[in-house]
Amino acid sequence: MAVDATTVRKVARLARIHIPDDRLEPMAGELNGILAWIEMLNEVDVEGVEPMTSAVETRLPLRPDVVSDGGKAEDITLNAPRSADGFFIVPKVVE
């Protein structure tokens, strides 16, 4: 499953990271190096194996469905690149 420059462009778009055109080929090479190494996993017989989801057998805890925190708009927008009156200011999303 070798990756080419077109695939890198597509994946980078999915990941929302701009990769300049002259970096697409080198990045494909780097990713292929790692992916080729990972191919080793195809040797393992995983027939009938349940995928691992947690290290210690445990059940996800439930809590009462009540508001336990909130009213912190100022705190939450404290680090925003742009904000006003407890709101984030973001670029136009809908044309």
Place this chain on the structure above:
Amino acid sequence: MASDLTSLTLAAARDGLARGDFSSVELTGAFNAAIEAANPSLNAYVVTTPDQALEMAAASDARRKAGTAGPLEGIPLGIKDLFCTKGVRTTACSAILGEFKPPYESTVTSHLWRDGAVMLGKLNMDEFAMGSSNETSAFGPVTNPWRRGGGDNAALTPGGSSGGSAAAVAADLCLGATATDTGGSIRQPASLTATVGIKPTYGRCSRWGIVAFASSLDQAGPIAKTVTDSAILLGSMCGHDPKDSTSLDIPVPDFAAAVSRGVKGLRIGVPQEYRVDNMPAEIEKLWADGIAWLKDAGAQIVDVSLPHTKYALPAYYIVAPAEASSNLARYDGMRYGARVEADSLTGTYEGTRAAGFGKEVQRRILIGTYVLSAGYYDAYYLRAQKVRARIADDFRKAWEQCDALLTPTAPSAAFAIGERMADPIQMYLNDVFTVTANLAGLPGISVPAALDSQGLPLGLQVIGRALDEETVFAVAGAIEAQAGFTARAARWW
């Protein structure tokens, strides 16, 4: 006076404070001075908080006077930059977090302050904990206090990702430090700096307020000067937290009491698969010495097999990047961090993330996005999670024959800055002995055991059953006692 105080172990400093030999303000002042003098050379701290430290120390001295001293009362610590600290810049050493100052405190650090500890500052690390040499930090690499002997002054890495934590402890710039371990990030730097580092069982420490890398693998733990110091710190760091659904609701044992328990009658497994190709003879010898020490101390040595060991790193390099690509999706330049404006929303996202993430982080996000993308999920992520189940099963079978495993911590001693950056896979191989414990969620500790022919420290790793940190500490305590390792980095900084 100053250097006397900073060279104490945490346990000795705790005793000294309790006896009134010195105050926390005096102790903290000594560390502030040591950091100011050493940091330009070592770059272990990315933020120092000397005034806040002295205020915390004064409050601690007052609590002691009032008779309400906690278990870490007045003890100055360094905090890895992955832990959110209220009002103190926390960036995971990434440019994308800009000048982020959390309006909240991580659960683990809040436990330390609850128990009376003092914060000296934030410690350098690989960006988002992705690296084994501290070279991916946006603030530049940490320099290992250890140098090769014979007048070779090459700057060495302290390992990573908790390189700042390990270097700060090794250079007496704190009594202990918090760290985190996703594939070996506590134990490998501990091995490279002659410090002790333990990653507890997954779920022992709350992940709340720790910047997320790979959520099913990330676990906090301490780096300290001795096994006892690490046990004292871990005892404070652990504990149930309803804010992390993977935090285990179980009592925290008295870890420090387990350190001197001894290993008489314990069965120590030696996994044959850890004898990797091209293993340096010195690592082989270290391992053999460790086996002999434990035998001397009354343990029984058994050969065990963990047949899926060689698949651990490749499985890790699917699971960790996949989870990272998801966790790091939050850095979009909208709510915090640095934003790079463009003429479209997508352009703003893409520009922000291209400028904010370093090379290794981008590489891992792309790998993660690729293995999770439509049509590849089953072939990569699902298969890796099944291989992970196989690896955990290997350990389960081993526990029928033994109570703990002994292995080397890292495949080599400290290496030079710049030496291994060209080939990512070579860098990834640093974690070959440590990553299995993350995949299986097991506790693992690194204990300094010997110096190699270049005068650099090497560590031994002990892996235990899930939730059996006490046996891990007992074995580590026995190694520490038998090894008699007392070497310190010769001061050049």
